[in-house]
Amino acid sequence: MPPKPTVHKLGDLQLQIMKVLWTNTEASVPEVHKALAEETELAYTTIATMLRKMEVKGLVKHRVEDRKFIYKPLVKEQEVSEKMSAHFVDRLFEGSLADMVSHLLSTHEVSREELVKIEKMVAARKKKL
Amino acid sequence: MPPKPTVHKLGDLQLQIMKVLWTNTEASVPEVHKALAEETELAYTTIATMLRKMEVKGLVKHRVEDRKFIYKPLVKEQEVSEKMSAHFVDRLFEGSLADMVSHLLSTHEVSREELVKIEKMVAARKKKL
DNA sequence: GAGGTAATACTACTTAGGTAATAGTGTAAA
């Protein structure tokens, strides 16, 4: 098994699959397929193949139970979000979080509630310095 | 020429190249190559090939001048950042800017200055609602 | 025990990004 999967560049489908696994802690192929069916129209075998590839890559592992493959994540959601975010901020905003937020604020739809939430988080973070 | 390049998923190299073009408003292949030489060790032809591919994709166009290809961006930096950010926030945080910021704040190194900057931006944004 | 059903196994193909070697060409210098 490969030790360190390069977790900062997961494809869209892989990420969707991971999200299902994170939410359910584990899932069989049919379960993943069903969970994604609402968003996309993918063949059953597509999911199965992808999971197999993801296992080779070290993102998930499986055990057999009841003639079914039960897949479990091998990487934490926290870690993936972290790596992906860091990579993204680096790539696009040279690592400046402020630039990123600035950009998002000026282009993204944001509700007052979200703004308040952000303010609170920033304030809290400031105290920790 | 393709009308709408899918601007929300540029590869790393393509983005680096675009950044050079945006900064210089336009650039020849040697110029791009030189600009990127500080960050990576890429063959001259790699840059040339990539620019050709990017032209096919509709990201850039070129004119000939003095026997050289001068490439110009066909998409604005603003637009690319916007699309890429939106896609990213959607993919990873189900579109919630607050979740994204929360995550970044808790995992990313942030200086006091950055926090202050963000606070100001949020406050300014709130007034616009 | 025959057959249907639900899984997995295998194989294959397409596309895009990335990387680069080699071949060709035209201009300027010697």
Place this chain on the structure above:
DNA sequence: TTTACACTATTACCTAAGTAGTATTACCTC
């Protein structure tokens, strides 16, 4: 006028993601 230089053109590979068809297997039901 020959050659070297600086570009572009052509071609080729590799990898990863995504997508899925076909083959196989095993179990369950009648």
